[in-house]
Amino acid sequence: MPDKHRKDSFGKPEEAADGSSARWRSRLHEIIFEADTPVGKFFDLVLILSILLSVLVVMLDSITRLNLRYGQLFLGIEWFFTLLFTVEYLLRLACVGRPLKYATSFYGIVDLLSILPTYLSLLLPGSQYLLSIRILRVLRIFRILKLATYVSEANLLARSLKASGRKIAIFLYTVLALVVIIGSAMYLVEGAQSGFTSIPRSIYWAIVTLTTVGYGDISPQTSLGQFLASGVMILGYSIIAVPTGIFTAEISKSMRMVSTQACPECSAEGHDQNAVHCKFCGAKL
Numbered sequence: 001m002p003d004k005h006r007k008d009s010f011g012k013p014e015e016a017a018d019g020s021s022a023r024w025r026s027r028l029h030e031i032i033f034e035a036d037t038p039v040g041k042f043f044d045l046v047l048i049l050s051i052l053l054s055v056l057v058v059m060l061d062s063i064t065r066l067n068l069r070y071g072q073l074f075l076g077i078e079w080f081f082t083l084l085f086t087v088e089y090l091l092r093l094a095c096v097g098r099p100l101k102y103a104t105s106f107y108g109i110v111d112l113l114s115i116l117p118t119y120l121s122l123l124l125p126g127s128q129y130l131l132s133i134r135i136l137r138v139l140r141i142f143r144i145l146k147l148a149t150y151v152s153e154a155n156l157l158a159r160s161l162k163a164s165g166r167k168i169a170i171f172l173y174t175v176l177a178l179v180v181i182i183g184s185a186m187y188l189v190e191g192a193q194s195g196f197t198s199i200p201r202s203i204y205w206a207i208v209t210l211t212t213v214g215y216g217d218i219s220p221q222t223s224l225g226q227f228l229a230s231g232v233m234i235l236g237y238s239i240i241a242v243p244t245g246i247f248t249a250e251i252s253k254s255m256r257m258v259s260t261q262a263c264p265e266c267s268a269e270g271h272d273q274n275a276v277h278c279k280f281c282g283a284k285l
Contacts, residue, residue, distance in 0.1 A: 061074040265281050
């Protein structure tokens with residue numbers, strides 16, 4: 001028979017210790033990950049304000065005149081925010097049931113990348129300017145403002161890209177074949193005297209023209225070449241719309257109403273409003 005009155009290292013019953021730990025993690029998760037409570041909303045607002053201020057400091061520090069005058073102050077503020085975000089990142093890992101799941105999620109990776117540059121600057125001077133990546137963390141504001149349909153936009157875009165991947169790949173292959181043919185034709189029509197010194201250079205012109213960028217460093221001089229260029233320009237407008245239409249169609253299929261609730265185990269978001277269990281790990285919401 002197991003001893004129901006076993007005590008932990010602090011002299012408290014194990015069941016009570018486990019219950020206290022679960023309540024602590026649940027409360028911490030509610031504050032850090034949820035925006036439905038006043039405390040959780042206040043935490044996120046303070047976090048986003050800190051993110052914006054830290055990015056502003058990095059930008060100001062890159063101005064030589066200000067760096068020479070306030071460099072040490074900027075450095076101190078930068079380290080303050082880095083330590084603050086480090087503690088926040090560790091607390092996020094501590095209050096989820098599956099820390100590795102959160103660490104490898106979109107927000108988890110962004111949170112980690114937002115603190116690494118300062119530590120790397122100890123070995124690689126100048127890398128602290130990469131801290132501007134912290135601005136990506138402001139994406140959490142969608143959850144605070146109750147814009148629920150935008151909570152999982154990153155996942156939505158990823159799913160749409162994956163679903164349209166084959167169609168876009170075929171489209172890109174077609175465009176590649178097209179610019180090779182157009183470039184080769186322009187090389188034969190214009191020749192080196194017009195700046196089309198080789199087929200690769202002519203292909204470069206075809207890509208620039210087809211995408212409607214038009215640098216103007218190379219241009220056809222003959223009537224036949226200009227006629228061909230006109231056709232490529234018109235074709236460019238129609239081609240640009242193809243991948244946009246494919247991607248938009250997939251997004252329309254994937255759109256649905258989602259809630260702002262984060263899973264207490266894996267921290268995943270983007271659940272249906274009537275969801276009871278997490279669709280990623282199966283934990284109860």
